[in-house]
Amino acid sequence: MAAHNDLGRKGEEIAKDYLGSKGYKVICRNWRRSQAEVDLIAEFGQRFIFIEVKTRTGTFFGEPETFVGAAKQRNMQFAAEKFIEIRDHQGEIRFDIISILFGSYGSYNLRHIEDAFWPGF
Template sequence: MGKHNEFGKLGEQKAVDFLIEKGYEILFKNYRHLKAEVDIIAKKGEELAIVEVKSRTIGFFGDVSDIITPKKIKLLIMAADHYVQENRLEVEVRFDIITVIKKGEKFKVEHLENAFYHF
């Protein structure tokens, strides 16, 4: 596995730990449907969070939320709809972004709830 893949997996684990600490139940990691993959599906109360994780080093400049393209959003929506239907869930669904920034040996985690909407 390449170093960037290992770093991505570490970032996803930091995001999972963060969500658990905030009271979320992790339902699925790396959920796949057709060409779509959702990094984390988590639930808190009656709300389902479809979470995209972006991991970067301190050398990254710019807004990581700009990395999520309209095509990626469409795929996330498709996968989320499939997950909800497959599991017959009656929940509100929102789409979040968690950024994990590595600064030296430390990690900074930021959680953007409702990063985008779908109608």
């Protein structure tokens, strides 16, 4: 398996553990609708939170969260619409980004950006 895939999975696991420590209940990982994917879906109270996890080892090309562009946001919204429909969710939703930047010796910096963008539906 490619190293970047391993790094991404490690980041998702760290993000899942972080969310759990903050009282979120992660209900789904890597949820797909066609080609659109949401890394993590969590519940917090009556709200569904759709989370993109971006993991990097450096900032040469920018902070990890800068890689969640308009196309990725549209894909997440597309996937979220179906998830909401299947679950018949009537409550609030939110789109977050968790940015993980690895340093030396396995250290990392995690940034949780709540309400990172607003859905267009």
